[in-house]
Amino acid sequence: MTMDLLVDRLKIxxxxxxxxxxxxWVADLPIRLNIGVVTASYIMLMLGISIAAxxxxxxxxxxxxxxxxxxxxxxxxxxxxxxxxxxxxxWLTDLAQRGPEKWLPGLIGIxxxxxxxxxxxxxxxxxxxxxFILYGFFGYFMxxxxxxxxxxxxxxxxxxxxxxxxxxxxxLSIVCTIVFGFILMGELMKTGGxxxxxxxxxxxxxxxxxxGPAKVSIIASSVFGSISGSTVGNVMSTGVVTIPLMKKTGLxxxxxxxxxxxxxxxxxLAPPVMGATAFLIAEFLNxxxxxxVGAAILPAIVYYVILFSQVDLMAKDNNLVGLDKSExxxxxxxxxxxxxxLLPIVLLIILMFGFGYQPAKSALLCGISSxxxxxLLGNTRFNKKTFNNFLNNACETLIPVILIGAAAGxxxxxxxITGLGFNLTLLLTDVGKTLGLLVMLMLTGMIAIxxxxxxxxxxxxxxxxxxxxxxxxEMGVPVLAAHLFIFYFGLVSMITxxxxxxxxxxxxxxxxxxWKTSFTAMKLGIAAYLLPxxxxxxxxxxxxxxxxxxxxxxxxxxxSGLMLSHAFRVGNFSxxxxxxxxxxxxxxxxxxxxxxxWLGKSTPMLIPIIIIGFLMTLGLRKDFFKVG
Numbered sequence: 244m245t246m247d248l249l250v251d252r253l254k255i256x257x258x259x260x261x262x263x264x265x266x267x268w269v270a271d272l273p274i275r276l277n278i279g280v281v282t283a284s285y286i287m288l289m290l291g292i293s294i295a296a297x298x299x300x301x302x303x304x305x306x307x308x309x310x311x312x313x314x315x316x317x318x319x320x321x322x323x324x325x326x327x328x329x330x331x332x333x334w335l336t337d338l339a340q341r342g343p344e345k346w347l348p349g350l351i352g353i354x355x356x357x358x359x360x361x362x363x364x365x366x367x368x369x370x371x372x373x374x375f376i377l378y379g380f381f382g383y384f385m386x387x388x389x390x391x392x393x394x395x396x397x398x399x400x401x402x403x404x405x406x407x408x409x410x411x412x413x414x415l416s417i418v419c420t421i422v423f424g425f426i427l428m429g430e431l432m433k434t435g436g437x438x439x440x441x442x443x444x445x446x447x448x449x450x451x452x453x454x455g456p457a458k459v460s461i462i463a464s465s466v467f468g469s470i471s472g473s474t475v476g477n478v479m480s481t482g483v484v485t486i487p488l489m490k491k492t493g494l495x496x497x498x499x500x501x502x503x504x505x506x507x508x509x510x511x512l513a514p515p516v517m518g519a520t521a522f523l524i525a526e527f528l529n530x531x532x533x534x535x536v537g538a539a540i541l542p543a544i545v546y547y548v549i550l551f552s553q554v555d556l557m558a559k560d561n562n563l564v565g566l567d568k569s570e571x572x573x574x575x576x577x578x579x580x581x582x583x584x585l586l587p588i589v590l591l592i593i594l595m596f597g598f599g600y601q602p603a604k605s606a607l608l609c610g611i612s613s614x615x616x617x618x619l620l621g622n623t624r625f626n627k628k629t630f631n632n633f634l635n636n637a638c639e640t641l642i643p644v645i646l647i648g649a650a651a652g653x654x655x656x657x658x659x660i661t662g663l664g665f666n667l668t669l670l671l672t673d674v675g676k677t678l679g680l681l682v683m684l685m686l687t688g689m690i691a692i693x694x695x696x697x698x699x700x701x702x703x704x705x706x707x708x709x710x711x712x713x714x715x716x717e718m719g720v721p722v723l724a725a726h727l728f729i730f731y732f733g734l735v736s737m738i739t740x741x742x743x744x745x746x747x748x749x750x751x752x753x754x755x756x757x758w759k760t761s762f763t764a765m766k767l768g769i770a771a772y773l774l775p776x777x778x779x780x781x782x783x784x785x786x787x788x789x790x791x792x793x794x795x796x797x798x799x800x801x802x803s804g805l806m807l808s809h810a811f812r813v814g815n816f817s818x819x820x821x822x823x824x825x826x827x828x829x830x831x832x833x834x835x836x837x838x839x840x841w842l843g844k845s846t847p848m849l850i851p852i853i854i855i856g857f858l859m860t861l862g863l864r865k866d867f868f869k870v871g
Contacts, residue, residue: 246311249314250299250314253299253314253317254296254299254300255631255634257292257295257296257299257317258296258634258635258637258638259634260292261289261292261293261296261638261641261642262427262634262637262638264285264288264289264292265289265419265423265424265427266427266607268285268419268420269420269423269424269603269604269607270604270607271604281331281332282411282416283328283331283405283407283411283416284328284329284331284332285328285419286411286415286416286418286419287324287325287327287328287331287410287411288324288325288328289419289645290324290356290410290411290415290645290646290649291320291321291322291323291324291325291328291352292321293359293641293642293645293646294317294320294321294324294355294356294359294646295316295317295318295320295321296317296638296642297359297362297363297642297646298313298314298316298317298320298358298359298362299313299314299317300363300638300639300642301359301362301363303316303358303362316355316358319351319355320352320355320356320359322348323348323349323351323352323355324352326348327348327349327352327404327405327411330405331405331411334405341395341397341398341401345397345401345404345405346397346400346401346404348404349400349401349403349404349405350400350404352404353376353400353403353404353410353653356410356646356649356650357369357372357373357376359646360372360646360647360649360650363642363643363646364643364646364647364650367693367694368647368650368706369650371650371654371694372650372653372654375653375654375657375658376403376653376657378391378657378661378663379391379394379399379403379656379657379660379661380394380396380399382657382661382663388666388669388670389663389666390666391661391662391663391666392660392661392662394660394661399660402656402660403652403653403656406656408655408656408659408660409652409653409655409656410649410652410653410656411652412652412655412656414648414651414652414655414705414709415645415648415649415651415652417522417523417526417648417705418644418645418648418701418702418705419645419648420603421522421523421526421602421603421606422523422644422648422701423603423641424602424603424604424605424606424607424610425602425603425606426637426640426641426644427606427607427610427637427641428587428591428606428607428609428610428613429610429640430610430633430636430637430640431610431611431613431614431633432584432587432609432610432613433636434614434617434629434632434633435584435613435614435615435616435617435618436581436584436616436617436620437584437587437613437616437617438481439484440577440581440584440585441463441466441584442459442463442481442484442485443572443577443581444574444577445458445459445462445463445466446459446463446488446571446572447571447572447573447574447577448462448574449462456485456488456489456491456492456494456499457485457489457494457498457499457502457554457557457558458551458554458555459485459488460481460482460485460486460488460489460499460502460503460506461502461506461509461547461550461551461554463481463484463485463506464477464478464481464482464485464503464506464507464509464510465506465509465510465513465547466510474504474507474508474510474511474700474734474737474744474745475507475737475744475745475748477507477510478503478504478507478745478748478749478752481503481507482500482503482507482748482749482752485499485502485503486499486500486503486749486752486753489502489503490753493561494557494558494561495755496750496753496754496755497750497753497755497756497759497760497763498557498763499753499755500746500749500750500752500753500755500760500764501746501749501760501761501763501764501766501767502550502554502767503749503752503753504737504738504743504745504746504748504749504760504764505550505738505764505767505768506550507745507749508734508735508737508738508745508768508771509543509546509547509550509768509771511700511734512539512542512543512546512730512731512734512771513539513543513546513547514536514539514540514543515536515592517535517536517539517700520700520701520704520730521535521536521539522602523701523704523705523708524704524708524723524726524727524730527708527726528722528723528726530723532595532602533596534723535723537785537786538723538724538727538785538786538787539727539785540786541784541785541786541793541797541800542727542731542770542774542778542784542785544797544801545770545774545784545797545800545801545804546768546770546771546774548801548804548805549769549770549804549805549807549808550767550768550770552804552805552808552809553766553767553808553811554767556808556809556812557812560812580620581620583616583619583620584613584616584617584620586612586616587609587610587612587613587616588609590605590608590609590612591605591606591609594608594609643702644701644702647702647705647706648701648702648705650706651702651705651706651709654706654709654710655709658709658710664709664710664713667710667713667714668713668714668717670714671683671686671687671711671714671715671717672714672717672718674686675714675717675718676718680718680720680779681776683714683715683718684715684728684775684776684779687711687714687715687728687729687732688728688732688772688775690710690711691707691711691729691732691733691736692732692733692735692736692739693736694706694707694710694711694733694736695707695732695733695734695735695736695737700734703730703733703734703736704726704729704730704733706733707729707730707732707733708726708729708730711729712725712726712729715728715729715779720779721782721785721787723782723785724778724779724782724785725779727775727778727785728775728776728778728779731771731774731775732772732775734771735768735771735772738761738764738765738768739761739765740758740761740762743757743760743761743764745764746760746761746764747760747761749764766811769807769811770804770807773836774800777796777800777836777837777840780840781796781839781840781844783795783796783839783844784796784797784800788844789845791845792839792844792845795839795844795845795849795853796839796844798853799835799836799838799839799849799852799853799856800836802835802836802853802856802857802860803832803833803835803836803856804832804836805860805863806828806829806831806832806835806856806859806860806863807828807829807832809828809860809863809864810825810828810829810832828863831856831859835852835853835856838852
């Protein structure tokens with residue numbers, strides 16, 4: 244057997260084992276078979292296999308070929324994490340004993356985790372994890388607010404390795420259950436043809452309108468993106484269809500790529516699933532899932548209304564036309580031929596809300612039903628190629644989330660055991676008290692963008708909820724608003740240079756400039772940068788308060804967003820008169836958007852502001868205020 248063949252077979256074995264173990268756990272198979280397995284042991288085994296698979300998928304020295312060292316490191320990773328898994332229960336009753344048979348495998352396991360993290364998830368999150376580990380060992384040497392408690396080195400290693408406060412803790416547990424279930428659901432829907440059905444349906448409904456393919460991209464990416472749990476994965480799955488269609492109707496390549504990137508990113512913010520993050524927020528805050536979804540719905544609507552408006556104006560300014568109806572699938576035919584693909588989404592809602600099923604189990608059942616429907620409709624050919632594609636696509640998303648979940652466990656462990664978490668909260672709170680909440684929020688947003696760069700959706704929230712959210716809530720910000728604030732800013736890292744991963748991937752599909760694509764995506768996604776500040780200061784946008792307050796903040800946000808979309812039109816900076824006009828539009832947009840803050844949430848004075856803003860928006864739409 245050649246080396247390449249061995250690597251391919253071992254890779255398939257690892258990936259199959261990850262999916263198989265995850266399904267067994269989500270389906271409660273150990274309980275049904277009366278096999279005693281604790282959660283920590285399960286997630287340690289999942290982590291060991293993920294590290295081993297990561298070494299094969301991302302070779303260490305020669306990128307295109309796996310070396311024998313990668314194989315050996317993978318075997319060692321499985322061995323040391325399996326060692327902890329099988330001894331975990333016994334070690335719980337023997338905490339005082341910290342011999343080398345415990346801490347040495349732990350040290351090796353952590354080092355291998357860091358190396359897999361570097362290969363699979365990039366240098367930023369790796370350096371962050373290393374920094375926290377070093378702080379855990381040497382933080383007591385630092386003075387002032389950053390001085391940490393002294394922890395015995397062997398105790399610290401075992402805390403990371405085999406304690407629910409470290410790697411095998413709550414974060415990785417959620418990743419290996421809830422997040423696993425929705426990643427699997429998204430890939431099963433894609434394999435079964437459900438993803439393509441959603442794209443085709445959007446195309447049939449919107450493709451013939453002015454700028455139709457861009458609007459198709461927004462709808463398809465928002466629907467599938469909410470389920471998929473990966474902005475980049477969503478760009479790759481829907482962008483290969485929508486970006487060429489947008490270019491075909493005359494949209495510049497960079498603009499087409501930016502639309503796809505920002506629409507895919509918005510899918511992670513959109514209920515009902517929010518890339519599985521809705522369940523994480525509910526779990527972390529110990530609140531109901533419906534409350535999280537309710538809070539997220541109005542900001543998501545504002546986000547997409549502004550995006551639709553900008554796309555529509557771009558199409559109008561460039562005199563673009565939609566696709567010919569003869570080139571588009573008929574919606575009636577799609578429903579007749581492939582309408583069964585809607586059943587898994589309906590089933591998901593029924594299982595979670597009607598029967599109260601666990602989210603991961605509901606997602607798994609819906610994914611399986613989508614695959615069955617794909618087979619019945621003839622959309623899926625069950626062969627070796629299909630199986631391998633499914634494994635590769637699912638694990639390309641799953642493995643980095645597991646690795647980052649483990650790294651987040653280390654970060655959480657350091658924050659807790661050294662007291663650094665309390666100190667960071669104190670420091671950011673001092674910034675807020677000295678310079679004000681706004682400055683503190685701006686600083687927190689910038690840190691969130693930096694920390695979130697390149698990470699999958701669930702991982703972004705996991706890390707930021709631990710590092711930054713406590714400081715925001717300490718300033719008196721409502722807990723849910725604080726967590727959504729850091730989540731929004733973590734996600735905009737996907738479109739914010741210099742590591743705008745979603746924009747870069749979309750630009751590659753469009754064969755466009757990555758920088759032009761990134762800056763255009765930032766312009767299109769302006770709502771994601773502004774909305775978090777609005778709902779922190781006025782959480783009525785998150786459905787907190789009476790109907791009048793909610794209506795007023797929603798209406799002012801929509802009108803303000805529509806004005807902003809007009810301010811960013813092409814040609815608005817081509818002359819001094821247009822520049823002055825644009826500045827006035829921007830000024831009025833911010834005045835309307837923030838009116839509930841400086842006038843009050845309940846004042847009747849908001850009604851004339853809304854009426855004036857609405858009339859001004861109509862005038863902008865009809866070009867009544869156009870200048871030369």
